[in-house]
Amino acid sequence: MIGVLLREVKEYKKASIATPVFMILEVLMEMIIPYLMASIIDKGVSVGDIQHIYKIGGWMVAAAGVALFAGMAGGRYGAKASAGFAKNLREAMFNHIQTFSFANIDKYSTAGLVTRLTTDVTNVQNAYHMSLRMFTRAPASLLCAMTMAFSINVRLATVYLIAVLVLGALLFLIMSRATRYFQEAFPKYDDLNASVQENVSAIRVVKAYVREKQETEKFRKASENIYRIFVRAECTLVYNAPLMQFTVYTCILLISWIGAKMIVSSSLTTGELMSLLTYCMNILMSLMMMSMVFVMVSMSMASIRRIAEVLNETSDLKDPREPILEVPDGSIEFKNVDFSYKKGSARPVLQNINLKIHAGETIGIIGGTGSAKTSLVNLVSRLYDVSDGEVLVGGINVKKYGLEALRNQVSVVLQNNVLFSGTILDNLRWGNKEATEEECREACVLACADEFIQKFPQGYYTYIEQGGSNVSGGQKQRLCIARALLKKPKILILDDSTSAVDTATDKKIRRAFREEIPDTTKLIIAQRIASVQDADRIIVMEEGRIDGFGTHEELLESNEIYREVYLSQTKGGGDFDEKAGE
Template sequence: MIQTLLREVKEYKGASIATPLFMILEVLMEMMIPFLMASIIDDGVNAGDINHIYKVGGVMVAAAAIGLLAGMAGGRYGAKASAGLAKNLRETMFNHIQTFSFANIDKYSTAGLVTRLTTDVTNVQNAYQMTLRMFTRAPASLLCAMVMAFRINAKLSCVYLIAVAILGVLLALIMSHATKYFQQAFPKYDDMNASVQENVSAIRVVKAYVREEQETAKFKKASENIYRIFMKAECNLVYNAPLMQFTVYSCILLISWIGAKMIVASTLTTGELMSLLAYCMNILMSLMMLSMVFVMISMSMASIRRISEVLNESSDIENPAEPVFEVPDGSIEFRNVDFAYRRDSESPVLKDINLKIHSGEVIGIIGGTGSAKTSLVNLISRLYDVTGGEILVGGRNVKEYDMEALRNQVSVVLQNNVLFSGSIFDNLRWGNQRATEEECKRACCQACADEFILRLPEGYETHIEQGGSNVSGGQRQRLCIARALLKEPKILILDDSTSAVDTATDARIRKAFREEIPNTTKLIIAQRIGSVKDADRIIVMEDGRVDAFGTHDELLRENAIYREVYESQTKGGGDFDEKAGD
């Protein structure tokens, strides 16, 4: 887990190594100052030697200057290394998520992934910076101060050992309780982010149903859960400061009392006592810093685990060792295909699918809600992999193709029509980055999108809001169809992508397909039989199986489900889920 994160240090290894080296140098310079101060008092002030004071004082100034510069360099390189690690982590996570199959993405919530890319990475960044600086500085300072103190007076320095032992045990107890709550807190951010994301993305529905108060209450509950857990953790940590102050002042009193007696007995000098008091603060503050570093590391462990989960997640779908980059044609064949979203599922979504579709054919796909129409077409471009059987495109198993090459030739207009912020041209060029304005306009003409675009004040330069919120459902569908056409695919799949357009426009789009892209295989999922009755053949799906496959006339004669739905729709305008007699 830690190794997974350290691989992302990459080009910031130099800064990561330089930071602790500078921190150690700073500590060494700081430890020299109390020792030199004792020499000034004993050998300079008490002896009346002004030259010794100047000489040692100059060394102290030089040590302080070097320590200052070393501390500044350590801070600079520490910030560079930790910020660089965070940058690399976000980039690697984001790039890795792009390789996920739909099955991988289904394991994580959107809010969970956003939290990992933001809050969790920030926690790791802070912990890494503290590890490089404080986790180096605190032990080095503690060790050096103890060595110097024992060098001055071993008997009196035993006070430090007793204080460190007692304080270490008490701080460990405090940390163990606090970190338990911190580990519970960060997963709660997922719930809060999910609440925000759901509310903002569906704000129109929230306002339409006047649910602002309920949504506010839901967010307040998620926020209060985080507040309560952090309060429990902080209530444990508040004991750190008073405990540390009590220990420090107790040590000062003991050393002053015992030291005063030793000075009177001429076994200790005044300068040595002052140095021991200075080292007392160094030792105990180093222990305090160590405790905070451990708390930060413990806080970040939950974040490290969550980030590692994403980085170690292997895509269920990978390119073959020697992929095929050319898709010969748009023919499709399903051979004994079974499919389940989970490998261990006892009831597959698709069962024993056998179909053969010729290149250039127009195929309609209809079926009731939950009949697995979308699941069927998602397998063609390897958005998911089959769990049994095989799918051939252009006479080859889809698993033999390079995924990018396959998906460039199998263009899918998904049920959820998504547009991105930017101009209409920007959105269209998602289909082909190098498309010219003329090519974009031709695709819009084929999708009947030019009708409303030309009426817009800014035409094709009109700005589209995120998600396409400033255009209607039908307009969004037509733009998505045009975007798919720009890829000039060998297979075009429309997953209920004309449901929001009127029947006349639907008919014009289908006519344009027949005339403009006759060699492209077209699969059209629809609820309206009118949208597919002119297709070369029609697939009737029922409960994850192909109930029938034939022309409109053949299905009317031979398939009871198709005939009942057709009669229902022609008589009463019902859809596929409203069968005759229901």
Template sequence: MLKTLGAQVKEYKKASIATPVFMILEVIMEMIIPLMMASIIDDGVEAGNLHHIYVMGAWMIVAALIGLFAGVMGGKYGAKASTGFAKNLRQAMFENIQTYSFSNIDKFSTAGLVTRLTTDVTNLQNAYQMLLRMCMRAPASMIVAMAMAFMINARLASIYLVAVILLGCCLFFIMSRASKYFQQAFPKYDDLNASVQENVSAIRVVKAYVREGYETSKFQKASGNIYNIFCKAEKNISYNAPLMQFTVYSCILLISWLGAKMIVGSSLTTGELMSLLTYCMNILMSLMMLSMVFVMVTMSMASAERIAEVLNEKSDLDNPEHPDFDVPNGSIEFDHVNFSYRKGEGKPVLSDINFSIKSGETIGIIGGTGSAKTSLVNLISRLYDVSSGSVKVGGKDVRSYDMEKLRDEVSVVLQKNVLFSGTILENLRWGDKNASEEECIRACRLACADEFIERMPDKYNTYIEQGGSNVSGGQKQRLCIARALLKKPKILILDDSTSAVDTATDAKIRKAFLEEIPATTKLIIAQRISSVQDADRIIVMDDGKVDGIGTHEELLKSNEIYREVYESQTGGGGDFDEKRGEA
């Protein structure tokens, strides 16, 4: 884990080294000043030597200025190193997430990834800054102050040693109790973020069903869990301050009492006593700072593990050593394909799938919910890998292609496809960033999207809100189809992507495909038989298996499932799942 996180320091190594160096320099200057104060009192004030007071006073000013400079530079470089480290962590996580396959993404929740990129990185940033500054400053300050105290008077300095040992044991006990609560707290942020994300994304449903009160109580519960855990942790930490004050004041009383006796006995000077009192505060405050560093590090350990988990997760889909960059055509072949989302576990989602599709064919795929239609087409663009068998595109196994090139040649339009915030043109150019406005208009004409775009005030410069919230479901689907067409793919997959489109527009889209992109292989997943009946062939899926393949007329004669669904849809408006349920 430390190696994984440490690799993200990168260009901020110099700042990370400079910070503790300046911190140590600041400590040295702080430790020299009490000695100078002792010299001023003993050799200047008591001896009546004004010149010595001036000289030592000047040196004290120089030491203070050097310490001030070192402190400022330590703060500057510490901030630069920690914020840069946090920036690199976010960037590395985001870049690694982009390489994930669908199966990798399935391991993490959206809320969990958001928490890792925000709260967890912030925790680690704060801890890193504390380590660079306080973790060097506090031990150095304590060690140097202890050494100086023993140089002045070993008998009185032993009071500090006993106090440090006792206080260290007490602080360790307190921190160990608090650390277990911090480890429990940060994963709870996932629940909080999930509650917010779900509520905001589904706010229309919440308001439609008047469930604001329920959502508020759910958020309060998630927020309350974090509150309760942090209260328990902070309750333990609250003992730090009184314990520290008790120790400091006890040491001051003991040193003042014993020191006064020694001054009377001429074994200690007034200046030395002043220096010892100053070192007392330095030593014990250093221990307090160390305890705070321990708290921060403890808090960040859970975050560090969660971040490392994202960084160490590697895509289970890799390019071959010598990938093929040429996809000859849009032919597709499934050869004894079996597929499970979790390899070797549970029932296969797809079982012994065998069929071939010629380049340029239009293939309809129909089946009930859960019949694995989407799983089938996901294998074509290698969003998942088969468990056994092979999927071939252009006569070559999809695993032999460069993944980026393969996915450029296979356009998938999902039923719940996403539009991004920006103009219509900007959304369309996701398909081809160099597409001209004329090419975008042509793609929209093929997808029948030009009908509603032309009625908009700003036409193709109309701004689309995040997720396409200011367009209807059917309009969103047509824009997504147009976006996919701009890629000029060899294979076009429409995964129930005309479900929100009326039948007349659906027919226009299919006619445009037939006339304008005859060389593109088209796979149309649908629940309505009217959407696929004109296809060259139709594949009927049932429970992860191919139940039948043929034309509309052939399946009406030979396939019972297809015939039943056709009759229910033409005779009474039933859909596929409803009829299959009755059967």
């Protein structure tokens, strides 16, 4: 798990290695200074040897200078390594998410992915920075200080050893308890982010239904959950400081008391006692630092698992070893196709689909809500893979195509129309980044979008707000259709994408398709029979099966569902979910 993340250190390996090296150098210099100070007191101050004081004092200044340089260099390289590591992690996660199929994306909430890319990566960055610096410095300082203390006086150094063992055990109990709370806290950020995202994206609905108080209360509860867990964790950690202070002062008292007796008996010098007191602080503070690093790493373990989960996720859809990069034509064939969103489902979403569509045909697809119309067309551009059977485009199984090559020839206008912040031209060029302004205008004429774009003061340079909030639903649909047409695809799929368009405009769009792009295969999902009745053939879907397939006239004669809905709609506004006589 940790190894998966460490692969993203990449170009920051040198900085990651340099940081602990400089930390160890800083510790060595710091440990030398108390030893030199003892020499000044015992061999300089006590006997009045000013030359010895100058000499050793110079070495102390040099050691302090090296320690200062090493500390600054360690901090600089540590910051560079941790920030770079976090940058690479975010890029790796984001790039990996782009390879996900719809089935992979369905496993995660949007808020969960955002939390992983932000909060979780920040936690890992902080833990990595602490590990490079403090987790190197603290053990090195502890080991060096203990070694120096034992080299001065074994009896007094034993006091430190006992204190370290007792304090270490108590700190471990505190840390293990606090860690459990932190591991509970970070997944709660998903709920918090989900609340914010849902509220902001649906703010118009919230205000329309005057639900501000309820949304505020929902956010307050999510925030309160995080607050309570962190309070419990921090209340556990507060014992660190008093426990550390108690241990430090106890050690100082014991060392001073025992050391004073030893000085009187001439078995210890004053300088050695001062050095031991300094090492006492180094030893215990090192233990304190190690405990805080342990907390930080423990806090980040939940984040590490969540990031590794995304990086280890493998896409269900992969290019074959030798992908076909050219789609011959827009013909489509389904052979004994079954499909389920989840493996092992008791009942497939699509069952025993057998269908053949010729290149250039216009095919209408109608059916009630939940009849799997969208699921059917999603298999054509291989947004999902079939559970059984095969789908052929241009006479070739879609699994044999390169994904990019296939999707460049199959334009899909999804049910949920999405526009991005930027000008109208920017949005249109999502379909073809090389498209000229004239080509964009031609696509908009076909989609009946040019007529309203020309009315904007800035025309095609009008800025679209995030999510297309400054254009109507019908305008958004027509822009998305124009964007799909710019790809000049062999297959065009419109998934109920004229539902917000008036009947007259819908008719204009269908006529433009018939006259201007006759060689493109068109699959049009609709609820209104008027939107598809002039199609070459019409598919009637019912509970994941094809209930009827033929022309408008043939279905009126042979298909009961189609006939009932047609009569219902022509009599006064029924839709496909309202069958006659019900």
